[in-house]
Amino acid sequence: xxxxxxxxxxxxxxxxxxxxxxxxxxxxxxxxxxEELGDITYLEVRAVGSExxxxxxxxxxxxxxxxxxxxxxxSGKIIEINKEAGVVEEGSSEFSGELxxxxxxxxxxxWIVVLxxxxxxxxxxxxxDAHEYVEMLKKEQK
Amino acid sequence: MLRTPLFDLxxxxxxxxxxxxxxxxxxxxxxxxKETLAVRNCCGLFDVSHxxxxxxxxxDSLKFLQLVATxxxxxxxxxxxxxxxxxxxxxxxxxxxxxxxxxxxxxxVINAGSREKIINWLTKVKEDRHFxxxxxxxxxxxxxxxxxxxxxxxxxxxxxxxxxxRRYRHKEVNYRDDRVLVSRTGYTGEDGYELIFHNxxxxxxxxxxxxxxxxxxxxxxxxDILRLEAGMCLYGQDMNENTTPIEAQLEFVVRYDKDFIGKxxxxxxxxxxxxYLRAGIRSRTRRSPRCGSKLFYEDEEVGWVTSGTFSPTVGxxxxxxxxxxxxxxxxxxxxALVSDRQIEVIVSEMPFYDTTIYGxxxxxx
Numbered sequence: 189x190x191x192x193x194x195x196x197x198x199x200x201x202x203x204x205x206x207x208x209x210x211x212x213x214x215x216x217x218x219x220x221x222x223e224e225l226g227d228i229t230y231l232e233v234r235a236v237g238s239e240x241x242x243x244x245x246x247x248x249x250x251x252x253x254x255x256x257x258x259x260x261x262x263s264g265k266i267i268e269i270n271k272e273a274g275v276v277e278e279g280s281s282e283f284s285g286e287l288x289x290x291x292x293x294x295x296x297x298x299w300i301v302v303l304x305x306x307x308x309x310x311x312x313x314x315x316x317d318a319h320e321y322v323e324m325l326k327k328e329q330k
Numbered sequence: 331m332l333r334t335p336l337f338d339l340x341x342x343x344x345x346x347x348x349x350x351x352x353x354x355x356x357x358x359x360x361x362x363x364k365e366t367l368a369v370r371n372c373c374g375l376f377d378v379s380h381x382x383x384x385x386x387x388x389x390d391s392l393k394f395l396q397l398v399a400t401x402x403x404x405x406x407x408x409x410x411x412x413x414x415x416x417x418x419x420x421x422x423x424x425x426x427x428x429x430x431x432x433x434x435x436x437x438x439v440i441n442a443g444s445r446e447k448i449i450n451w452l453t454k455v456k457e458d459r460h461f462x463x464x465x466x467x468x469x470x471x472x473x474x475x476x477x478x479x480x481x482x483x484x485x486x487x488x489x490x491x492x493x494x495x496r497r498y499r500h501k502e503v504n505y506r507d508d509r510v511l512v513s514r515t516g517y518t519g520e521d522g523y524e525l526i527f528h529n530x531x532x533x534x535x536x537x538x539x540x541x542x543x544x545x546x547x548x549x550x551x552x553x554d555i556l557r558l559e560a561g562m563c564l565y566g567q568d569m570n571e572n573t574t575p576i577e578a579q580l581e582f583v584v585r586y587d588k589d590f591i592g593k594x595x596x597x598x599x600x601x602x603x604x605x606y607l608r609a610g611i612r613s614r615t616r617r618s619p620r621c622g623s624k625l626f627y628e629d630e631e632v633g634w635v636t637s638g639t640f641s642p643t644v645g646x647x648x649x650x651x652x653x654x655x656x657x658x659x660x661x662x663x664x665x666a667l668v669s670d671r672q673i674e675v676i677v678s679e680m681p682f683y684d685t686t687i688y689g690x691x692x693x694x695x
Contacts, residue, residue: 223346226551227363229640230616248669250647252362252551252639255620255668281615291361 191219193295197261197312198321204295205261205303205315213262213308216299217249217290220325225251228287233258233301235277239265242311246301247278262311264303273298334379335473335530336537343547351443353380355550362551363642369518369556370643370688373479374548375540378517379533382445383472383526384452386436388463395428395436398455398591400575400584403428403436410498410513413583414575415448416592420599421571422578424448425563427515429500437468437511437526441565445469455591473533477540478522478556480692485545486512486523489536495523497690508532517553519560519681521690558648559641560689561610561680567621568608568636568650574599577652579608606633606652610680611666616640617673618647619666625653626665626672632657635666643683653677 192198196206202221206214222228233247240246240260247258269275274287290298305311316324331354340347345356356377358365368374386395395403401413410429417423424444429437440448449467456463477486486492490505492512500513508529516522527533541547554564563569569578574596586593611619619638624631638649649666657664662677685691 226358227361229363229618229642248671250616250618250640252555255618257669283616 191295192318192322194318196295197315197317199259199261199315200324201259203259203261205312206299207308207312208302211305211308212267213264213303213305214299215246215261215301215303216294217258218321219294221256222291222294222298225249225256226253227251228290230283231274231287231290231300232276232278232280233269234266235279236266236269239263240303242314247275258300260303261315262303262305262308264305264308266301267304268302270299270301273300275300332380334377336377336379336475336534339534339537340377340547343541345547345549348550350550351380351441353442355380356547358549358551359547362549362555363640365546365548365552366555366559366642368546369479369520369548369552370683371480372544372546373477373481373485374518374546374552375537376476376478376548376553377537378474378476378524379469379472380442381469381474382440382442382448383468383474384438384440384449385466385468386438386452386463387434387466388461389434390461391434391436391463394456394461394463395438396588396590397459398452399426399428400590400592401428402585402588403430405430407432408499408501410500410515411583414580415451416575416590416596417571418592418595420574420592420595422565422569422573422575422580423451423571425565425569425580429511429513431511439474443566471528473527473530474524475527475533475537476516476518476522476524477545478516478518478520480521482520482522485540485543488543489539497521505532505536517562518556519562519683519689520556554637555639555641558637558639558650559643559682561650561682563608563650564637574604576600577604577606577608603655605655607655607658608650609633609653609658610678610682611635611649611651611664611675612644612678612682613647613666613673613675615673616645616647617668619649619651619673619675620668623649623651623666623668625651625675626667627654627657627662632664638666641682643688647673647675648678648682649675650680
């Protein structure tokens with residue numbers, strides 16, 4: 189919980205978003221989410237080209253324990269998915285089997301998608317910074 | 331929350347803990363999937379001290395146990411048997427393993443979540459029917475560890491003077507000045523042993539030594555995957571007081587040729603075929619059915635899932651649940667609804683893995 193990076197923003201549903209350009213952002217799930225899930229066994233997201241609004245389901249992650257939805261922290265169009273980390277497009281039957289990357293490095297190599305954002309600057313105001321996110325986790329664990 | 335005497339050792343080994351039936355138990359050390367595969371391919375190590383352990387002795391002990399257990403427990407000392415305990419309506423109160431230690435001395439291993447309920451039930455049966463038996467809960471006086479996997483004999487033999495013990499049999503083995511009950515049983519589908527120590531320090535020593543030898547310390551996460559891969563029920567999840575052994579497909583441990591509590595109700599229920607039967611399902615992909623998922627055949631709702639997860643051994647999602655009678659033919663295509671999205675599954679035989687390659691019946695390599 190102490191290694192929540194300060195360079196990005198967090199949602200209540202445990203996704204992070206890292207701006208990587210004016211209208212471009214990387215999205216992933218937090219270290220806390222990964223801890224709670226256990227071993228991630230499958231992760232699919234909506235197809236490249238799909239447009240999602242902030243708060244909408246962008247994909248689904250499965251572990252040995254549970255199936256959970258992943259929500260878009262900001263609105264945008266999916267322009268890239270992290271196939272090297274084992275992320276697949278919904279409905280496809282491909283699987284590359286490297287999901288350990290997400291468990292082991294959720295804030296780095298284990299990113300999930302890149303979005304071309306629509307209104308990032310405004311939408312980031314509704315998210316938490318690292319400090320606020322850590323505070324929320326502390327409350328949740330009480 | 332209750333802790334087993336090995337709690338500090340688990341912390342030292344890096345365990346992540348979870349609450350289970352009032353106990354704070356290791357969920358996983360590193361990865362549940364790696365732990366599962368270690369048990370299937372080599373050897374894993376579990377603290378199962380949370381399981382209830384009762385001794386039943388005295389002149390009426392056999393008569394008493396025959397009345398509460400569905401299976402025949404009039405077995406030779408040194409043998410053990412899987413059995414159910416039913417309520418008066420034929421519903422399952424618990425599933426247990428009964429060990430016959432001596433002619434008039436039995437040990438019963440019961441589910442952690444059922445311990446108090448079963449003790450109360452046994453005490454009630456004893457008192458109502460005036461049985462001359464001594465019941466003692468030895469859960470907190472003993473430590474139980476499980477060593478599971480194809481190489482478990484080899485690893486255990488390096489630590490203690492392990493005699494030959496056949497499956498579903500047990501022997502007392504000396505470890506320092508303790509008499510350890512060593513049983514060739516488990517809840518993984520693999521060959522392996524369960525050890526009951528009186529001395530917690532010795533149990534900790536053996537656990538630590540096995541871990542140092544490379545036996546994989548494994549948590550409840552792996553244990554749940556392993557038992558599901560083997561097609562074994564988890565009490566409270568895959569069956570409960572409202573489930574009969576007929577519906578749960580556990581009639582193979584019901585002996586109708588003797589008297590037991592619940593038999594009359596069960597015989598009445600047998601006159602009408604059950605609506606639902608327990609069955610295994612497997613996904614065509616890594617997506618898993620989940621506990622609570624509804625099952626559909628074409629557009630008709632035909633059942634529900636009670637356990638589901640990803641099987642690292644098979645490489646697909648697996649599960650078990652209750653399906654309308656008549657649909658349980660392996661290969662039948664059905665759909666499971668998981669958080670509003672359908673996944674295609676087929677009815678599958680259990681165990682889910684290839685039993686010529688995995689499990690205690692595997693061909694010796």
